[in-house]
Amino acid sequence: MEANNNNVRLHGMWASVYSKRVEYALKLKGIPYEYVEEDLMNKSQALVEHNPIHKKVPVFVHNGKSLAESLVILEYIDEAWPTHTPRLLPEDPYERAMVRFWANFLTYQLPPSAKKVFFCSGEAQDEALQELHEKMTLMEDEMIDLIPKDESSITAEGLGILDIQLVTLFAAHEAQEEVLGKKIVDQEKHPLIYSWVNALKNLPVIKDSIPPHDTLVAALKQWS
Incomplete structure (x- = not known):
């Protein structure tokens, strides 16, 4: 079933290559999302709560469930929105x-x-x-x-x-x-x-x- 894309939030930082990966994937697939710019010297409580292990960006929150690590997030986006093109991973x-x-x-x-x-x-x-x-x-x-x-x-x-x-x-x-x-x-x-x-x-x-x-x-x- 196609994921509900009405509640997607990305915690990122403008110069982070890892945050940009997720940002590009969402834009390429046309998935609406809320972006939260993080100050890494003064991290938000939401960032720490959603990524308690690493406390780093990016943090991806979909319908209240959070994910960290850019590669994990990219694969999740590809699998959660399979009808949104482009597909990020080959089928073969x-x-x-x-x-x-x-x-x-x-x-x-x-x-x-x-x-x-x-x-x-x-x-x-x-x-x-x-x-x-x-x-x-x-x-x-x-x-x-x-x-x-x-x-x-x-x-x-x-x-x-x-x-x-x-x-x-x-x-x-x-x-x-x-x-x-x-x-x-x-x-x-x-x-x-x-x-x-x-x-x-x-x-x-x-x-x-x-x-x-x-x-x-x-x-x-x-x-x-």
């Missing part, structure tokens, strides 16, 4: 398993490497960036069957979990590069990822939700 069991494998890679392998780039300096920062680029090279080599080869084939109606994860990770790469003075997404080193991210960023549903460049630069300077 093998393809579904492969997408889940790489979804875990994009959740647990890339973000820690990217984070280290911003919280290191000098030689340690260079090593962190090299580590990130090595993982991106691995993606291009091993995800070859899952990476779109033609930018024109990337449409809002056909996006899935991997698209959502990739664009939330790298949508702000130009602001990051301005602050760091280093290339994060290099067209020469990683042409497939560069084209994939660029096409996703230009979809209206994604573009309209990316924070302004100057806002991102100011925030990154403050946090780095």
Whole structure:
């Protein structure tokens, strides 16, 4: 039975890539929801009550029942609203398993490497960036069957979990590069990822939700 979508709430934070994943999924599927912006230095009581284990965003509340962890939430949304397109996971069991494998890679392998780039300096920062680029090279080599080869084939109606994860990770790469003075997404080193991210960023549903460049630069300077 299709889920009742009249009582959906998302607790998030504007700069959180994990919150953005859920936000994009809801917008892509056309599911109305209430958004609650959280101050992570002064978390709301509702956030703590609905996510007592991690006390982090995102927190997804549907008809009073709460979920945490972005991947768990994305799969729940896909299963709870099966007639809302796009479907975020493939129907074929093998393809579904492969997408889940790489979804875990994009959740647990890339973000820690990217984070280290911003919280290191000098030689340690260079090593962190090299580590990130090595993982991106691995993606291009091993995800070859899952990476779109033609930018024109990337449409809002056909996006899935991997698209959502990739664009939330790298949508702000130009602001990051301005602050760091280093290339994060290099067209020469990683042409497939560069084209994939660029096409996703230009979809209206994604573009309209990316924070302004100057806002991102100011925030990154403050946090780095």
